[in-house]
Each structure stands twice: as C-alpha cells, then as structure tokens.
Amino acid sequence: MAALQAIELKAFVPARDFDLSLRFYQEVGFTASSAGEGVAYLKLQGCAFLLQDFYDPGLADNLMLHLLVPDVDAWHQHMARDTLQRYYGVRVGSLTQQPWGMIDFVFWDPSGVLWRVGQAL
Numbered sequence: 001m002a003a004l005q006a007i008e009l010k011a012f013v014p015a016r017d018f019d020l021s022l023r024f025y026q027e028v029g030f031t032a033s034s035a036g037e038g039v040a041y042l043k044l045q046g047c048a049f050l051l052q053d054f055y056d057p058g059l060a061d062n063l064m065l066h067l068l069v070p071d072v073d074a075w076h077q078h079m080a081r082d083t084l085q086r087y088y089g090v091r092v093g094s095l096t097q098q099p100w101g102m103i104d105f106v107f108w109d110p111s112g113v114l115w116r117v118g119q120a121l
Helices: 018-028 057-062 072-079 082-088
Strands: 012-014 031-036 039-044 047-052 064-068 096-098 102-108 114-120
Touching: 018 031, 018 039, 018 047, 018 082, 072 102, 072 114
Parallel strands: 012 047, 064 114
Antiparallel strands: 031 039, 039 047, 096 102, 102 114
C-alpha cells in the first residue's frame, strides 16, 4: 500500500462580520489570494486559513489557532497597536514565557477567535 500524502491543512475561521474580519486580517498582514461566495483564502508566507462568512458563537469562542513566528516581540508590538484594538475591538495579551519552551502572547480577533502567537526559545 502506498503511503498517504497531504498537500495542505487549513482551518475554517468564523467571522461575525465578514468584511470587518477580512479588513482586520489584511491589516495584520495576510493577503486574500481569493475571495468569493462567503469564503476568503488568507495567506501569510507559508501559513493560510479560510475566513468564512459564517458565525456560531460556540465555535468562535472555542476555536484557538497557533501561529509560530521568528520574532514574537515584533508581532506583539504589531498586534498591540491602539488602532487595531480601537477599530477592530481586538484584545491582546502580554508576552509570557511558557514552560514548554516558547514565549508567546494571545489575541482575540473581531469575532472572538483566540490566536496564540509564539516563538520557540
């Protein structure tokens, strides 16, 4: 039997306000390489996800994504900008050194989806 192969794995991320969330992720640095019929393919270098024009509070409140980055300090400064928090209503946590060998912080997107952004120590 041949070994199974895979090309890509992407999560569907819910959006309470699709247009607002799309603008938010583009301002963060993701590029919408395609968008239509309620789904946008958002990409930043080798990382991607699908933003969907669908919202369920239970899903949004219980979804967590992890983004591994080479410079968590730069990401934290970028995400903690007052304009992102004021315009999009995002919340950003502080940098924390974790016992599993990472330093990270969390932020919640405009729909309440939790992102953990970290760098290996």
